[in-house]
Amino acid sequence: MIIGIDIGSTTTKAVAGEGGFIVKTVKTKASDAVTSATGALGKIIIESNLSISCVEKIIITGAGGVMINNEIFGITTHKIDEITAIGLGGMYLSKRDKVIISNIGTGTSIIEASKEKITHLGGTGIGGGTIIGLSKELLHTTTFEHILSMADIGDLTNVDLLIEDISDSGISFLNKKSTASNFGKMLDTAKREDVALGIVNMVYQVIGMISVFAAKSRDASCVLVTGNGSRNLIGQKILREISELYKIEFEFPADAEYATAIGAALSES
Template sequence: MLGIDSGGSFLKFGVYREGKRHLDHLNLFPLPNTKEFLTFLFEGHSSILMTGAGADSITNLLSKENIDKIEFLPEFLATGLGGAYLAGADQCIVVNIGSGTPILYVDREEKKVKHLGGTGLGSASLAGLSHYLTGTSDLEEIGNEALKGNPSKVNLLISDIYSKPDEIGIPGYITASNFGKYQNWRHTNAENKPSKVDFLAGLHSMVGETIAMVSTLASRQYKDINPELPIIITGGGTLNPALINYLEFTYKYLNQKYIIPQNAVFATLHGVFLVKDLFSN
């Protein structure tokens, strides 16, 4: 049985054999896929499970024979159950960083996944804004380059606006305004202006801090049910080292428990098989 997670930026696929989940995978960026590749992928499979925002674009490239093989499954259900499964969590918040970032409450025992909201910031935001800022949109490149930059060159920090930040109960190193130092850029020597890697660092900090803050607030809605409710990070964003750096930094500041499971990028793909197993009867 073939499983496919067709997202807005990547396609992931895996094959279920002999009761075990063996994931053969190929990341494609950017989409769309080619008709020849999809025909090759479908060859030899009589049953195909599919989910993801890109499912419609895939079916437009397939023959009727191949379309008839497909069973479509709800994406949020697959993402939530897949993320919880990979993390070994019974109850959790799953944050799936794809093109954008949905936030899901998951109760595996109840087979329940609830979409709590999310943010439009995600990997596509990083690629798009980086393109406009630096002319580069390759996610692997910008993620590595951002690690070399200093986000405080572009972000306005609490310590920049409060001489005694402890008096307001917020550490001075916390961001007060993403890209808020633009006034400084206009009134400084050229050599002191932010570099390309500083802009990339600032961009990744903005996306990482926002996702961490929004998901932490979501998890606190359930503190009466489970005060130790973990946040599970999944999706293609887990492959970006700079994004993960700022996510982890913010979660630690907020004292929020989080888990980035192994193979987190394939959480939704694992989930399509789980959904099929759980709801087939």
């Protein structure tokens, strides 16, 4: 069995691969890379009812991977760069040999992956970390579920300047409910829930638009969304609205948050 461990800036993900397939996934959160990696390995072994002798190899990736330079519990560890891991994981999850991936983690990276080549097209520092950071300051919470439940009942018209605020009709292909300026209205009477939605909306609109431009620049009609940010239902809805306007489809595969760890586990099979 091969274990792929992705030590991300915020969370650590580990998966077990066997014969080119993923058989188990786990998530952990620890303050340092070594504790994250050993904790994730322990969790995956115990939850799978396996012994450590079943593990042939550990392949590490992610921002925290540089901190691991030795064997872990006597098992050989290899490293793979994060962009390659996201590309391989994206192809596995999409079941396609060519795919554009928008990996929404703490920040966001956009990758074009094919059997021949994996290319980092670019990205943005806007991501899940932006939601947490702005929420800490503006909403006085960093609990992700709480931020989302507030956003769920928020009213964007109290925060964003919409096309309908500045024009009697749509502009170009934008409809009246499209955002003209994120936080461009910001009424004094706006509630915390409205601000929560404004934050999530801004983050996903930025990610959606750079993903659209990346896809169009590569003649692609579809973007696979991975990372923890793929699982956010409000974010998915915002990306689907962009999809309708720009005719680029967004796909949210199962196990999207494990894409990077999956790519690591499958990189040598």
